[in-house]
Amino acid sequence: MKATFSRLPVALRPINYVLKLKPHIKTFQFTGSESIEVEVCKSTTSVVLNSVNLDLKEATIKVEDHDIIKACNIVPSEELETVTIHFPRDIPRGKGYLNIEYIGEIGEQMKGWYRAKYTISEGEERYACSTMFEPSDARRCFPCWDEPAHKATFDITLIVPKDRTAISNMPIASEKNIEGSPELREVVFERTPIMSTYLVAFFVGELDHIRDTTEMGRLIRVFTPKGLQEHGKFALNAAVKSLTFFEKYFDVPYPLPKVDLVPVPDFQSGAMENWGMVTFREDCMLVDPENSSTSRKQWIAIIVAHELAHQWFGNLVTMEWWTHLWLNEGYASFSEYLCVDSVFPEYEIWTQFVTDTTFGAFSLDSMKNSHPIEVPVNSPSEVDEIFDEISYNKGASVIRMLHSYIGDDDFRKGMKLYLERHIYKNTFTEDLWEALGEACGKPVRDVMSTWTSQVGFPVITIHATEDGDSLRLKLHQQRFLLDGTIDAKPTWMVPIDAISSQCVQKPCLSVMLSKKEDEYVVEKGKNLGWFKLNPGQIGFYIVKYPDELLLKFQPAIKDKSLPPIDRLGLVHDLFLLIQAGQTTAVDLLKLLPSFIDEDAYVVWNCISGILGKLNLLLDYTDSQSLFQKYVRNLMAKIWADVGWDPKPEESHTQTLLRAIILRKLGLYGDQTVIEEAKRRFELHVSGKEKIAADIRATVFSIVVSAGGRDTFNALLKLYDEASTTEEKNRIGNSFGKSKDPAILRDVIDFAESDRVRKQDSVRIFCSVAVSKVGREIAWQYYKDNHLELVKKHPGVFHIGELIQSVTCNFATIEQAEEVENFLTVNNEHGVDMKVKQAVESIKLNSNLLRRDADKIHEFLLANVKV
Incomplete structure (x- = not known):
């Protein structure tokens, strides 16, 4: 019988963890010793903590003047992710210390304390050790009360090789050599503020760093791979500006003495807001001055701002339980735009918020298989399913609406009141509404509860x-x-x-x-x-x-x-109405020529996304080639304006616009664009002239789409030679554009090979599913190899994304039934919502084609010259 999850007992309350860890990097194990200062609130004979894959060797407890009690039995529960430490007699009430000695594993699944592979300049492979504890994986590193409400302070000590850098939430308090072990040193860090376990972090590896301070004197360090300090300068500048902005905006001091930004070679998400030590996927933090694109720099600025917003909203004040996760993510996703708009005004970032954030939330929240912003979470295993467009993007969008409703001045007053009232504590959603309502005198709770507790819009x-x-x-x-x-x-x-x-x-x-x-x-x-x-x-x-x-x-x-x-709002709303059958796609095709003189990046970004969706669906009809000609005609004038190369003093958004228009024309068969892309690619491969970073990913995609085996092999060579994650990603993501079924099968094999990092594998795999042919190949591969794929890519972030991306653009009822039947029989825990959304998407695609395919074809025949 399956055990029922329940929150941890509250007989004991943690006050402070003294944690000493010694990683054995060659064996991928570590030894741990912890002394937890606790308050025994209720006499008990057992202590229940969270623990996963930790081998507890012994445990004792001593309360004030009472004798030490040694554990008589230690019982782990793999299913409940707990360990119960039994003692032979009652533990008396009062303050005491729970001492545990244990052994753990430095895993490879990018959670808990895990290993991340990197290669030094001489070509030797080595491993760093990094942490990823959110939402509930601190328990893989040390036995603890691994729930956000169980806040405590932490004294962390790491015993590491002398030639390795050791970083944690706080600055180093002391270091000393280890007697009898000349190759090791002990690094002791200062005590943390009161914080949740999921925010604890440490890293052991080989890094350089650069540093700067904010206006308020806060130290910011940006770490980089050895010899690549130059690649950290953009993130350092963004971090200094962002931390300064938030400290002024919230009018609440940043409480730690430093912030570190640390790139991790293998990382499952974009970044993690660990207090005082923010970790990043490398391509979400490092900027190569010669090879990073404008869009990549903008993305890094947004991510840095997001994680630094969390230092207040999430870290200083934390949700009481995962039900209120959106308080963390929705608010940080809104605040990142507030910040970037202030410190990088040339990005015109609020206009991009609508296309990049709000519209994504609309897409998911208009489905029957959506969920409210605030979802009851029964166990931590359910949390990953709500790390989605609703928690982040709808959360951010309704906060933006609230910000407009109450005004910026009252919004800031309310935020300051909320943070100061609940500093170092845990909160519920209602606490935020109460503070904002007090600040503005409007019925914030009444208004916002309709948006957070109800599904849809x-x-x-x-x-x-x-x-x-x-x-x-x-x-x-x-x-x-x-x-x-x-x-x-x-x-x-x-x-x-x-x-x-x-x-x-x-x-x-x-x-x-x-x-x-x-x-x-x-x-x-x-x-x-x-x-x-x-x-x-x-x-x-x-x-x-x-x-x-x-x-x-x-x-x-x-x-x-x-x-x-x-302008873009009109187009977006119309397309949603088309998908719902309240008007026809022909109405959109008739409206779009009104945009023939359009020159705004955000408008074309919106139109491009809609055209891309229609193109995916028309792959199942005889209309795709006519439709692509329609798109080429529509974009002819703007392409003549932007051209291949940047103009003097062009704006940030004009640079972004060029890549969008070029990509559409090249992938939709414009022969002039294709031939020029091939010419530039040949110069790039020969080393004679690099393709400009801002259009490089686009050119790679165009030449893969128009080329054959030789082009694919040339790009594979470039992939293996690429020294940055950003370059590998722009190459790898282009592979799926091939029209050759044999190459597409090779792309999947490549994605699943050791040549690709696990963090990047799913993205390259899913790139194959952008065409009808590729989708069938990817789906067949999944069916044939699903057990191996689930084992290699566990969890919603990976296998859930893979399932949804591979299947959601099918377009027949038969395919919907096949996907549903297969994934019901071969059910992977934790991805139920993703499967339901994918099946619903297929049915919606089928409905649109059933209603509009013939009408679209008739319109194109009448209005597009062959």
């Missing part, structure tokens, strides 16, 4: 009638679902603003729609042109306009009097 339908100089509006809200079904139950409190052609800079309507339907009057004056809800796309809802209002937007799109963020 509303579509606001407008019915408008003109009445003299007034416009009478009837607004109706209803949950939006991509399958077109009606869910009449949920109602949101929706802050609604509107602008018009006569009132662009400030709202002409500002109301709270709290009912299913309400009516409003707007003074429109004479000759009203367009009228738009949700200016700036700040509200987490979409809008359905009547045809007569929708038509009025076309002149404003063409002359760009409608702001860029609102």
Whole structure:
């Protein structure tokens, strides 16, 4: 019978951990010794802690003046991830020390304390030892109360080889040589503040570092692989600016003496906010001045800001349990944009927030198999399933909406109140609403509970009638679902603003729609042109306009009097309505020529994503080649403007725009672009002239798509020779663009080989599934090898992503049934939600094609010259 999970007993409460660890890097084991200062709140004969794959050799406890009690039995539970230490008599109440000696394993699964392989300049392979404890893997390194509410302080000591760098949350307090072991030294770190176990971190390896201080005198160090200090300069600059921003914005001092940024050769996510020692995947932190792209630098700035926001929101104040995870991730995902907008204003980052964050949340939250922001979590094993677009992106989007609703000044006051009131403590979502409500005097709790506790979001339908100089509006809200079904139950409190052609800079309507339907009057004056809800796309809802209002937007799109963020909002909302069957794809194809003179990166980024989705689906029809010609015609003018090479003094976003347009044209068959891509690739391979970093990934993809075995082999050679993770990724991610089935099979074999790091393997594997042919190959490989794949890539982050990416763009009911049946029989624990979402996506794709495929084909035949 399966054991039932429950939170740890509270008979004992940890106060401080004294932890001494000695890694044996050659054998991938470590010895551990810990003395936990505890408060015994209730007399008991046993102590239950979290522990996984740790061999406890002995344990004793001593409470104040009482005798030492030695454990009589130590019973691990693999299923519950606990160890129960039994004592022969009652442990008396009071303060005492629980002492444990144990042995553990330095694993290879990128969780707990694990090993990460790297190669030194002489070609020798070596291993670093790093940690990844979130959400519940500190228990793989030391027996502990591994729940976020069990906060304590930590005294950490590492015994390491003399030639290795040792880093932890706090600065080094002392170092000394080990008698009898001349090759070792003992590194003692200062005591941490009160913190949760998942934020403890340490690293042992070979690194260099550079340093700087903030305006407030906070030390920031950026570590890099040996000899690559230059690659840490961008992250150091971003970190100094970001920490300074947050300290001023929150008006709460950063409480630690330093922040370290540490790149780890093998890392399962982008970064981890360990307090005072933030760890990163290498390509999410290191910038090669000659070979890193503009988009990569922007991404690194965002990630650094995200992790440093956590130093307050998540670390200083922590959610009480994983149910409130979104407090950590949603807020940090919003704050990263606040920060980057301030310190890198040239990025125009808020316009990108909508396409990169809000729209991703819409895609998932419009499915039946979504979940509320705040999800009851019964056990830590469920946590990974909610590390998704909802926790991060919807969380960030509704906080952005709240920020606009209460205003920046009151938002900052509320945040300061929240942080100071709960400093070093744990909180619930309601604590945040209470602080923000006190600061602004508005019903924050009432408004926000409708967004955090309910799944989905509303579509606001407008019915408008003109009445003299007034416009009478009837607004109706209803949950939006991509399958077109009606869910009449949920109602949101929706802050609604509107602008018009006569009132662009400030709202002409500002109301709270709290009912299913309400009516409003707007003074429109004479000759009203367009009228738009949700200016700036700040509200987490979409809008359905009547045809007569929708038509009025076309002149404003063409002359760009409608702001860029609102132009892209119209296109995005229309496409969601198309997917739900509330209008047809032909309406979109008719509207897009209005954007022929468009020059805004964010608008083209949105349009490009929509066109990409349609192209994936039309691969299952006879219309794809006609559609690609339509896209080439649509982008001809903007391509003439941006060209291959950067112009003097061009903006950050113009640089990003070039890669988007070039990629679409090259992959959609523009022969002029393809031939130039081949020419530049040949120069690059020969060493005569490097492809510019900003278009290098795009060129690689184009030449793989248009080339054959020789091109693939040339790129494989470049992959093996590449010295940075960023370069390997841009090469590896291009492989799936091949149209040759034999090459696509080789790509999967390559992805699963030892030539590719585990952290990168799934991404390269999934790149094969971008075409109909590749999808079938990838799915067949998964079916034939699923047991080995699950073993190699355990957990939602890896096998869940692989399953969803490989299958979600199938487009027939038969494929949906096949995927569902196979994955039901061969069920992998923890990926149920991913499987349901993938099957739902396939059915939605099938429905769209069933409704619109013939109409699209007819439109293309009539409007695209062959």
